[in-house]
Amino acid sequence: MKKLLYISVLTLFLCSCGGGDEVLIPENIPPTSTSLLEPTNNSLCIDNLVQFKWSESTDPNGDNITYEVQISKDNTFTQIVNTLKEVSTTVSVPLEKGTSYYWRVRSTDNINESNYSSIFNFYTEGEGITNYIPFSPELVSPELNDVVQQSTTILKWKSSDLDTGDTLSFDIYFGMVESNIKDEKQENLLDLSTYTITQDTSDSSIYSLSEISIPSSSNFYWKVIVNDGNGGQTKGQVWNFKTN
Numbered sequence: 572m573k574k575l576l577y578i579s580v581l582t583l584f585l586c587s588c589g590g591g592d593e594v595l596i597p598e599n600i601p602p603t604s605t606s607l608l609e610p611t612n613n614s615l616c617i618d619n620l621v622q623f624k625w626s627e628s629t630d631p632n633g634d635n636i637t638y639e640v641q642i643s644k645d646n647t648f649t650q651i652v653n654t655l656k657e658v659s660t661t662v663s664v665p666l667e668k669g670t671s672y673y674w675r676v677r678s679t680d681n682i683n684e685s686n687y688s689s690i691f692n693f694y695t696e697g698e699g700i701t702n703y704i705p706f707s708p709e710l711v712s713p714e715l716n717d718v719v720q721q722s723t724t725i726l727k728w729k730s731s732d733l734d735t736g737d738t739l740s741f742d743i744y745f746g747m748v749e750s751n752i753k754d755e756k757q758e759n760l761l762d763l764s765t766y767t768i769t770q771d772t773s774d775s776s777i778y779s780l781s782e783i784s785i786p787s788s789s790n791f792y793w794k795v796i797v798n799d800g801n802g803g804q805t806k807g808q809v810w811n812f813k814t815n
């Protein structure tokens with residue numbers, strides 16, 4: 572009996588001398604995304620020393636926040652001219668005159684990053700400019716790398732110009748060979764001469780090409796070139812989608 576009691580007490584002692592309570596490290600949650608304030612979208616900046624402003628983010632863990640500001644000459648951010656790290660929500664940056672720019676911001680707590688904000692575009696006024704080139708077209712639908720289930724689709728994009736009096740026209744390259752679209756070659760392209768381009772009634776910056784037939788199990792590539800009728804032209808990137 573004493574032997575049994577001794578074993579029980581020893582077992583209790585060993586259990587009580589095991590590891591203490593586990594220390595839980597709180598999960599790091601990224602900061603909230605920010606919203607762009609200035610320069611506003613589709614704006615003209617008279618001074619090429621441009622002041623950027625955005626809304627303040629919050630961090631659920633109470634961590635210090637740093638903002639990454641990206642400024643690019645294209646809306647895909649492959650021609651980035653500045654990437655800035657800021658602790659405040661404003662910064663002034665000297666930029667070239669007579670140039671289209673695109674900008675976005677994300678916040679970080681040095682561990683996790685928020686999603687990027689929406690992308691705004693603006694134009695810096697040049698010396699004696701009488702005509703501004705259009706902004707780069709933005710994809711609306713089908714979305715990039717989307718899989719289209721139907722046998723037809725409507726190509727839709729967004730385009731704008733600071734010169735509100737300009738009438739925009741578009742050259743559209745559409746086909747199944749990406750290199751031909753990129754290099755603007757006419758080989759193996761779908762003839763779009765019979766299709767009609769229309770503006771959205773609720774948003775005049777959105778344009779669409781009338782419904783086209785597309786075969787199944789195929790990859791398609793397309794590109795939009797924007798013309799303003801006054802010699803200004805902007806070429807968009809190559810977009811793609813698949814059919815099921």
